[in-house]
Amino acid sequence: MATPNQFLKFVDDNAETFIKRLGEAVAIPSVSGDSSYRPDVFRMSTWLDGQLKSLGVTTKLVDLGKHVMDGQELPLPPAILGRIGDDPTKKTVLIYGHYDVQPAQKSDGWDTEPFTLAVDEKTGQMIGRGSTDDKGPILGWLNVLEAHKTLGLELPVNLRFCFEGMEESGSEGLDDLIKTEITKGKESWFDGVDCVCISDNYWLNTRTPCLTYGLRGLVYFKITISGPARDLHSGGFGRMVHEPMTDMVNILSKLVAPDGTILVPGVDDLVPAAQDEEIAIYEKLDYSVQDVEDAIGAPVTLSQDKVSVLMGRMRLPALSIHGIEGAFSGPGAKTVIPASVSGKFSIRIVPPQTPEAVDALVQTYIEQEFAKLHSKNTLKIENLHNGRPWAADPKHWNYEAAIRATEAVYKRSPDLTREGGSIPVTLSFAERLGVNVLLLPMGRGDDGAHSTNEKLDRSNFIEGTKLLGTYLYEVGAIKA
């Protein structure tokens, strides 16, 4: 089932129309994290629902209830469920995207109005909030639907959609929706889904398309060491009392070595060493130590070996110390002995690590190390957040379809990557639906998803649309 040439031609011929539609979407400031924009998030859901309906998709807006933000109770923007195609001989692909965006104001440092899509004809960059995260990818799917409708082409798969409006604010309500929906059996909008495709991350660099098959999880700790009842003056009490900051830096210094090795016994050991086959994946990636240095703006990578550096991000746990609450953190010189300080650190975890296993190792270790200090101060350990890691099988037909689609559109094999961060909805779909999830990014590594001057390159939008369509044909070609 080769991708019809007329589809690819339609995409090229209608590029300006597609960009105009992206401009319409960007113009709706659907900022989920600011209560004053909540009506715009709803406006965006109406706009997207209308687009889907006009392209032949049956939709349902699911009320996710209310929540409290900025001290006021607000209605959550609806999830939009959609379906088109019910051919039992075809595979069924569930598409996820989010129609809300990060906040943006021109005064943050934008060169143009953030909610007016600015197309730079010279560079091909289309600048605007949401252009790449995640309106561009959602509109990529609309483009595919429009091409098929206009050309009278049959879609090669059954499609299901799940678009949410709270991704930038913790995907509130979504996991519950998925959980509820799958209990409905044949009545479920997710019934019969064979695989999931999410387009909400980015290429490793600016050159090479990639598919992402893993995400790290997170365990976030807050350890509080308390001594005196109130802050003391170091003149009056220095060398009289157990100082919580002394104990704190002692404990924090025992968590991670300067070379990144996690010193909490057992945590690194939970992860098996990479085999040759996996190492070969990292060797092939189009990414250099220089790329990392460019991204971080300084030559401070833990190694000069590309594979080591990439494995550090993609397949190893990482412990980062974020800071200390309750100590003196302002400018200048203050001679305070802080009475109670809270150190914050987190561990990015990878399969087969679980938050529970890592949490237990960390708590035991910190208690042991604190006991060694013989301090009269008190210790409290809190776990602020647990998120499981995720890794899919990149040899699954869902990935093979995406690899072939990438090769067809971009004339090169995609990089197979794992991300260092988290996209919680990935885990929700993978675990609740029990099917393979593919992360198929549209944008480039320098798109600046949460930054000023967020952009999507014209070529990524147009070739990306072709990629999404071609991927569907490749899935459709899979033998049942």
Add this chain to the structure above:
Amino acid sequence: MATPNQFLKFVDDNAETFIKRLGEAVAIPSVSGDSSYRPDVFRMSTWLDGQLKSLGVTTKLVDLGKHVMDGQELPLPPAILGRIGDDPTKKTVLIYGHYDVQPAQKSDGWDTEPFTLAVDEKTGQMIGRGSTDDKGPILGWLNVLEAHKTLGLELPVNLRFCFEGMEESGSEGLDDLIKTEITKGKESWFDGVDCVCISDNYWLNTRTPCLTYGLRGLVYFKITISGPARDLHSGGFGRMVHEPMTDMVNILSKLVAPDGTILVPGVDDLVPAAQDEEIAIYEKLDYSVQDVEDAIGAPVTLSQDKVSVLMGRMRLPALSIHGIEGAFSGPGAKTVIPASVSGKFSIRIVPPQTPEAVDALVQTYIEQEFAKLHSKNTLKIENLHNGRPWAADPKHWNYEAAIRATEAVYKRSPDLTREGGSIPVTLSFAERLGVNVLLLPMGRGDDGAHSTNEKLDRSNFIEGTKLLGTYLYEVGAIKA
């Protein structure tokens, strides 16, 4: 030269008048650290100058120039120099005090209006900003002068006064004034001064008068470790880069042990161990570990041995870690890798340590320890403040006079103490005038000098006035 009984009786008989005058002084909110109160600081200088003149003191208000505060140029409140008595057969005592106060607002948690002296007849506490720091002691001297003037008594010594209005804001201009003044030889207001008496600190506890013969100095460090050009997300970059916070907690953990031992080689070694004679002073002090626990509100002293705890404050250096600038310090959970962090710590130093010697030891050590980390991050060490320590000879006649005066008034020997903090003006007088300086506190350890509900006990004010007068007679009795 025994203290005349009529002086002691006058003080008792006129207690209410003295308290009324203290009320007048407290009612002028001479807050030096808030530009909006600057006119009140000037009003206070006029009030005090008037009081001194009316009691027979020749005065001179010295313009100390201008400074910038809260972004505006302000005139510095004048230093008030005073002299009474020029008998070459008498000793000449220089009295220091400050007429400015710390900020105070009822909303800070005061039980009464801070600038209205509230006398609690039941407890004898006189509550108001400046009551003990330092208007009470200054007015103690005025009381002594008034008694002698009214009774027609000759003062037993020549007196010189130096009162400033910027002590709570770094004593700006005062060291320069002293420096300039002493170059004037016979014309100097400090010419012929035999000793200095400063009443601007507190008893160790609430029971026992004390004399203070030592103060610690201070060396304040800021060490900055910088890596990436900007803050990074720990998902994207954890275990790829050298994290400045990892290096920072490593360095900070090598400075001081949980038991207070300074780990910077050589710093503790600069201080000779206490000899039996000195240990005996600490053993005799009316102070218990329970007193420390009460003051700090928790049982977290470094030792249960009173002498160890007291020596930690009074005759040992202390290293305190104050906090970290540039790291995540707010509430909640943020997964940031801070790009550049500055650790702040300081060492309280004691004789014979000098800031220069300690600074050199610290800088060398930190550079060595940082090199051991093999980090690609960069290190910068800054010295933000140097202050020398001070210790007077408690066997000097100036102290012996104060001991006898205390025994006469309070019927008990004073504690001989050293303070853990700094009173920079002490060092200015000791070093520039080259005479013995005595710290003769009037208030108690729980007066709350810089806190809400600052108070001076009625008995400390009245007996303290007797103490100051008696001290002058004891000095006057010293053989030349």
